[in-house]
Each structure stands twice: as C-alpha cells, then as structure tokens.
Amino acid sequence: MSRFFTWIRAHLVVLAGLLALAYLVLPNLVVLAFSFNKPVGKFNYEWNEFSTDAWTDPCGVADMCQSLSLSLQVAVLATVGATVLGTMVAFALARYRFRGRSATTAMIFLPMAMPEVVMAASLGTLFLNMRIPFGFTTILIAHIMFCLSFVVTAVKARVMSMDPRLEQAAQDLYATPVQTFLRVTLPLAAPGIAAGALLSFALSFDDFIITQFNSGPTTVTFPMFVWGASQRGIPVQVNVIGTAMFIAAVGLTVGGQWLGNRRKATA
C-alpha cells in the first residue's frame, strides 16, 4: 500500500500534466472522431457508422469552401497588417519618449480589455456613419484593429528585454543603422514578432462577434458559416476543416519545437 503511495507521489506531476492535456485535447478528439461519422439525419451528434465521405469531398457543402477561403484571406492579410503596424508601434513605445506615449500604451490595451460585443457594435456604427459599405474591407480593418494590441504587447515585452548594448556593439562593428536593424534588432525581436503573428492569425481566423457586426451580405466567413449551419444542422465537412486546422496547428508547433531543439543540439 505504502509502495503505491510512493509511486503516486513520484509521478504526480506527470499525472496532473496528462489530465490537463486530456482536458484540452478531448474536445478536439471528438471533432476528429465525428469527422468520420455518417450521420442519420441533419445533425452530426450521434455516432452511426464509419465513413470517409466527408474527407474525400471536403467542399461538398454549398458555400462552405468559399467562406473558408474568405476567412483565410482575411486572417493572412490581418496578420500581415497587424504584425507590421504592431511591431512599429511596439518599438516606438519601448524605445522612445514622446508626447502621448502613456495614452497610446493605455489605448492599445483597450481592445483586449473591452467586451468584444461593445467594440463590434460601435465599430459597426462608425462604418455606417462614415458611409463605408460593409464587406471585406470593413472586416479587415476591424481584425487588424483587435490583433494590433496582441502584437504590440508581445513585441514590446521582447524589445524591452533586449540589451541596448547589442545594437551599440553592431554599430561599433561598422553596421549602419539599417544593417543594425536587419542583422541584430530584427532577429532578436523575431520570437516576439512570431508570437504576435501567430496569435493574430488564430484570433482573426475564428473571430465571430466582430465579424458578424461588420460584414456585408456576401462576405460570410467560416465561423459565420458554421454558426448559420448550426441552426439547420452542421455538415460533417465542418468537422473535417476543424480537424485539419487542429492538425496543422499542432504540426506547426511541434515542428517549430523540433527545429529549435535540433538547432540547439547541432550548435
């Protein structure tokens, strides 16, 4: 008996870790399993029989792949826009003292702190009053706006922790300001920038509330499509897309870790 408790004590951390992992992964596994289901009615909630129909014909549902393509376009553009803009803002806030700096710092934080639905509604009102037609542009502007705060936060933390002497050393070693930025500053800030970009992509891709308030009649993003479909029964293909996204994300993370480890080992 006491042996059993000793074993438990020695492996408690691993057990806790596995439980937490299960808690996080289980919903995704359910999605995965039901992507191979052949539901009886419209609703894909009960297991019926194994089938690869949905995987062999992922675009078999009307309008779904158009919405997926729209979501990916928005996510990529929003990520690029927010990352470029946010990195510049982060450098400005971390490196320079200027009038309105503390106000900017506070405002940048606002989109993260404010209830999304409030922001969504007020943005919609703004676009309406400015007579900007709802559509791709309004969605993109809205997404860049809320992704910006995440990029700024991630990059700023990184820039603040960078040793300013490294850039001085680069200048001392004949690097012009442009070379210093490209060869030293940017590579050192890269982990922060990458983190910000990844967050932006994930947030933009699955945003529903803000998009719902700021999209036009023809611009239906993937989350909006899923929401609409859930009223009449979600097609199995949605599970396929969900699973594919999950695998891609896990693959990226694990691949990144593996690359990092390999670089460390060979260095």
Add this chain to the structure above:
Amino acid sequence: MTEQQSPAAVGGDVRLTGIGKTYGSFTAVHPLDLTVPQGSFFALLGASGCGKTTTLRMIAGLEEPTSGTVLIGGQDVTALPPYKRPVNTVFQSYALFPHLDIFENVAFGLRRRGRKDVKKQVEDMLELVELGQYARRKPHQLSGGQQQRVAVARALINHPQVLLLDEPLGALDLKLRRQMQLELKRIQTEVGITFVHVTHDQEEAMTMADTIAVMNGGRVEQLGAPAELYENPATTFVANFLGQSNLLPADVTGGAGEDLLLSAAGARLTVPRARCATEARRVHLGVRPEKITIEHGSAEVAEGRNRLAGTVVDSSFIGVSTQYLVRTEGGQEVTVFEQNMERDARVVPGAPVVLHWNPAHSFALDAAQAIDAGTGEAAA
C-alpha cells in the same frame, strides 16, 4: 601587409581636446584634454561614476560630446557616427550577439565592410584566442572567460586603430582576471594597437597600462606611468585610490638645502622639496605603508631617516607580510606593511615601537584637500 591591415602603423593616437559631457544640469565629464600616444596601453582609472566610461564612449562615438573634439590618428571624428570610426570596443559583459554563433560574431565587422577572405581571417583570429573548436557554438554555451576572448577577437579582427575596453574583466572571477590581464597585455604587445582601457581596479590598471589617467568627479586628477603615480601622487585622491597611503597633517617649519622641514605627529620630519606638490604651509605628509621599517622601541635609528615613536595597536599576519597599525605619540594611526623576513617577536600589540623611513620615500600634498579622498572605493 595591405593598407587595411596596418592602420596602427598609420597612427592610432587619440587626441581629446576640451571634450566634455553634460546631462541637463549634471556634468559627467568636465572639459578635458587627453592625448593617448599611438601603440600605448592607456588606462582610465576611477571609481564608478567618475566619467571614465562616458569618456570612452565619446571616443567610440556612442556618446555625443557636449563640447570639444575627438581626433583619432590625426583625423577629426567628432561628427562621425560609431560605424564610421576606426575604433572597436570590447563591451562590459561583452555584448556578444546571442543569435549568432561564435564564428559569425567574430566575422560581423568584416562582413559589414564587405571584406573578402572572411573564413580564413576568422579562423586565424579564433586560433589566436584559442577558441578554434568553438566556432559553431552559441555565446551562451561558453564560459565567461571564453566569451571575453570572443569579444576581444570580434573587435581585434577589424584591425582598429584604437581598441577600447570598457571594464572587460569586470564579470570574471579573481583568478581568471589575473590570467586575462596578462593575456590582454600580451595581445596588445603583439598587435601593437593603441588600447584604451577603462577600469575601477587600480591593481589591474597598474599591471596592464603604460600610462594611467586617474579620474575623479569628471576630471583627470593625475596622468602618468603607474610607478610615477604610485611613488609621486599629486593629490590625496590619487594617494589613497592607488594603493594605500599614510597621510599625516603637517606644518612646514623651514627648509634645509634640498629638504623641507616639517612638524607632524609630534615629531620633526623632512621631505625633499622635489617631492612637495605644493607651496602651502599646511600639508599632508604621505608615506606608503611598505616603505616604513618597524622596530622595537629600543632600537637605534640611523641618522637622516624620518622617525616616529608609537605603540602597536593591532597586527595581522597576511602571509607574505604582516600589517601593523601603530598609534604615534602625536595620536595619528599609521599603517605599516612589513615583509615576513626577520620578525622581532617583541613587536606585538601594546609594544612600544619606532617607525622610520627614508625621507625620499615621502611626499607632501596641499592640506586644503580632503585627507580621506579616494579611500571609499579604493578597497573594492
């Protein structure tokens, strides 16, 4: 040798003229003139906050002087940005690029100037600092001493006219410091480049440098060879900061030929006029602890030596020497270092002793200065 490889021969002297730096109302460096001859190992010595690093950074171009000009090898570089100056810096805590391996760190300067034959040069330089097999490691995988050598290699490979060293040994432990001091001195002799070395460690400055400028409060207190500064300090700060000094308040009572007659600590003492840095009547008479001979009170003292009678307050055995603290009859405390050769067993705390020394080993400074200037950080 090609033209680019021998800038040191072209002339690597540094000439600072009226150079000063103020931050708002705070003056970090008072306008100062300083000439570092080409090929010399020059040390800027002082406690933290004395302006030595600011002076160095103004030579590197990392700090803009408020006044004055910087000339390197006869060329006015005051308006040039750091990347256009023929100088390289070894930074405090090295500032190696963490994202580049050792090879790329060392190659950085060559690559920025589009030099050919980078591989060969970097390999040779890594051999020189004995780090050949670490070329593909990252800086964080190296020990402090190895990182320090990379920092030196990264700067030296560019054959700068002047190498600037900002407390380069500050992060190393004592034993490694001593080793690296000799190593740096060897490299300097080998490459013949002008070195300007900033340090707060007086022993380090004396071991390595040909010329030392002692800085205090943004000013140069004294400039000279280590032995010159040590034997003949011009101010109480230098006397106390460089090694240890006994300073006794004294009145000038007259003169006799080449000597000045003084009355101090209840005794009549002499000091050569040549070793008196002031015309004042009230002076501090200085003598280094190791110049003093300590003997039991009953001993005979030869004619012509300065002598003081006193009582031993404390003695501590250091190994190579014994340190005595002696209270003179005049009430002053005098420190004496005595080699452990023929120790008199009677010289113990409480015993009456006589201290004597050659008058030529003493010096006199103006009493208007604080007697304890430079003692605070001198021990650090």
